[in-house]
Amino acid sequence: MSLGNYLIEYLDSGNYVGMDISAQALIKGKELVERRIGREKLEEKQPTLIQNEDLTFSEVGGQVFDYVWAFSVFDHLPFKYFEEFISNIGNVTDHDSRIFLIVMLKEKNSVAGGIPYLYSFSFYNPRCEYDYNCLRKLLVLNDYKMEMIDTRKHWGNLLRNLVLLELSRR
Numbered sequence: 001m002s003l004g005n006y007l008i009e010y011l012d013s014g015n016y017v018g019m020d021i022s023a024q025a026l027i028k029g030k031e032l033v034e035r036r037i038g039r040e041k042l043e044e045k046q047p048t049l050i051q052n053e054d055l056t057f058s059e060v061g062g063q064v065f066d067y068v069w070a071f072s073v074f075d076h077l078p079f080k081y082f083e084e085f086i087s088n089i090g091n092v093t094d095h096d097s098r099i100f101l102i103v104m105l106k107e108k109n110s111v112a113g114g115i116p117y118l119y120s121f122s123f124y125n126p127r128c129e130y131d132y133n134c135l136r137k138l139l140v141l142n143d144y145k146m147e148m149i150d151t152r153k154h155w156g157n158l159l160r161n162l163v164l165l166e167l168s169r170r
């Protein structure tokens with residue numbers, strides 16, 4: 001929602017679907033957007049907020065999205081969730097859809113991919129760092145190509161190897 005907060009202004013009414021596995025995150029996200037653009041404007045946009053159970057997209061089955069954003073989701077989740085996402089995202093996208101997401105890549109030559117002192121931060125989880133070659137292999141296997149749009153070594157004053165990817169069908 002922190003991204004939806006800014007994107008929603010560019011969307012046609014009824015054309016935004018937000019998903020999160022946590023009901024609380026959906027409530028907080030809605031509050032955040034309401035505070036920024038106002039309740040009335042948010043209602044005009046008629047967003048659909050869905051609590052998903054897994055990453056099969058069964059809750060939004062039958063719809064095809066032009067844009068999919070997983071903003072700051074997979075940099076917090078182990079690789080198996082990303083595998084689940086890639087196996088199923090074709091259910092709600094087509095050849096022209098554009099998919100954007102952020103991942104955290106393993107850094108070669110560093111201690112377990114990061115800097116030891118970072119382990120004290122709860123949101124930094126070395127299990128969520130993806131191996132670049134595994135990532136590429138998975139995408140090729142599923143017929144996706146990727147483009148690195150941006151990289152970010154720093155998050156505030158923390159070091160993280162964050163990458164913004166755009167995925168599209170080969």
Ligand SMILES: C[S@@+](CC[C@H](N)C(=O)[O-])C[C@H]1O[C@@H](n2cnc3c(N)ncnc32)[C@H](O)[C@@H]1O
Nearest residue numbers: 001002003019020021022025054071072073076
């Ligand atoms: C750092 S937050 C980012 C939230 C939101 N995308 C944003 O930009 O504000 C990560 C979110 O991923 C959600 N999440 C974790 N596992 C998930 C899953 N399997 N499916 C959907 N959402 C998930 C968490 O509940 C949490 O709200």
